[in-house]
Amino acid sequence: MTGTPFLLLDGAVAAEGVDQGVVGHYGNPIVEQRRLERGEAIVDCSNRGVLxxxxxxxLTWLHSMASQALDxxxxxxxxxxxxxDASGRIEHVVHVVDDGAxxxxxxxxxxxAPLATWLDRMRFxxxxxxxxxxxEVAVLGAMSTKxxxxxxPAFAPNGVALDWTDSWSSPAPTAHRYAPDAGHPASAWHWIERVVPRTALADAAAAVRAGRVAAAGSLAAEALRIAAWRPRLATEVDEKSIPHELDWLRSAVDLGKGCYKGQETVAKVLNLGRPPRRLVLLHLDGSDTALPVPGDPVVGEKVRPEPEPGxxxxxxxxxxxTSSAMHHELGPIALAVIKRQVPPDLDLIVESHGIDVAAAQVEIVPASAGAATDVPRLPRLGVRK
Known part of the structure; x- marks a missing residue:
């Protein structure tokens, strides 16, 4: 992939980390967040891959392997x-749109590349x-089609526009939510990804330069994503992640579809067990200007029943x-994956840049999340009533 023309726009500063290759911001990420939230700005997502x-x-082939009903x-x-994988751990995440061909x-x-290689091996x-x-193609993101x-313009090589609309704010009836709908910040997340010819990026950058639309960097998009509790493969997922821990049953798992690899774990944890870890939003102490970075440890203080004086x-x-941002309303925030047993009212500390950052947690996947099915307890053998 060649360099994006958005990096040539006034004030453009290249992103680092998982969004390396596109613009991180254009000088004021806070203003860019507001414009993006109002549906007035686009985000260059040309570092995404498209298969x-x-x-x-x-469709039936993808349906047979995926967690979602696609047939x-x-x-x-x-x-x-x-x-x-066979143990229910997340290996790949795809945003899917079909154009009839x-x-x-x-x-x-x-x-x-890894997903293309794996899919090619599974063709039989x-x-x-x-x-x-x-x-050949690239991705632009925004909160509005306008x-x-x-x-x-919408790209429609087979007569159907290739716009992917995120369902995070409106889960399907066959989905399962750990976080309650009431007060869920997903209501403010209206993300759309438009697939366009890679040559169209120059025209899109020209539209920004001409003032027909504003541009926002990846930092602005990430801040709104984090505030919406929206998980992402590149940030929230590690080698142990299962969908339940990130509340990903909400948008990416159809509980009514047939067999697929990993389904046994999905059903077992949902119906009989508990997610071993859980995603939380952290409100961070803003007295220090440095934000935590992915991988920074989250610690809790364990007080002994009878501590010694002092x-x-x-x-x-x-x-x-897993990810952090400076939000235009919430201030410094982060997403973190913590152990399920951590009490929801426990104040946490993030160890970052050699300092302690106080963090108050907001439950996304509740600590009390348990079995969705009540399994009757069988009487013990030899016990009569």
């Missing part, structure tokens, strides 16, 4: 799906073809920061 699956068996996906409709998968840039004798289109239309509480690591 296509073609052939008459494409009857209508042209132009959007879906999010996970590919899990091809199924388009928007993925993290670093995941495009089915009539499907997998292609990595990341050098902003996207001002930057680049004895400092014992600390233990209970989780890790």
């Amino acid at each position: 296509t699956v073609t052939g008459p068996d494409r 009857r996906l209508a042209p132009g409709a959007s879906a999010e799906a996970l590919f899990l 091809s199924t388009w998968l928007v993925v993290e840039g670093a995941d495009a 004798m089915l009539r499907v073809e997998v292609a990595d289109r990341s050098t 902003a996207l239309d001002a930057a680049a 004895e400092a509480p014992e600390r233990r690591v209970v989780g890790r920061v």
